[in-house]
Amino acid sequence: MAPELPGLGVHNVIVGLPDLDADELLPACEVLCQEGFKVWTLSAGQTSQLPGLLRVYRRRARIGVHGVTTAAQVQSAAGAGASFVASDFLLPELVGVVPELPVVLGGMTPSELRAGMEAGAAAVQLVPSEAFGTSYLRILPSLLAPGPVIQAGRVERYQAELWLDAGGLAVFPRDIIGPEAVLGDNLDDLRVTLQHWRLGD
Structure with missing residues (x-):
């Protein structure tokens, strides 16, 4: 039986963090927690930043690694403490590399x-x-039910709501947070963006 993904929180939104050092991400991560977004990912190239985030947020958030394509990347993510890994491609060989680590695989067609x-x-x-x-987007979740299906990529809020209403598990909009939102003089714009994405409110 496949390991289960961590709970996706009240909004069912996975947030991809920008490629920055952990110290630069910490203030933004605090805002994420305050707004109820507690499932995040780092890119496969940023796995080394994961321990620094987990030192502060291990009990408050679940952090995965997206963009994995090799067994070595899966092992590296697991070793750094990732809660799950995600690939954009259909790469069955990634499943079971680390037996207890949940793996998300990508695809475009129902098959x-x-x-x-x-x-x-x-x-x-x-x-x-x-x-x-x-x-x-309306038909795919029901076509693959009861399988857990995530909508990923450049997602608009209305599409995300449609997806969840159709039975999708979660949405993974890749561009919610850019470096400029994290490194600006304040985090007000970030908070406004996150409040826009509080699905289900």
């Missing part, structure tokens, strides 16, 4: 996503979801 589920992925993600219209 690819179903193959990811059958490979033992904890969830699958439609990526890039912006390649599809709203009709596809």
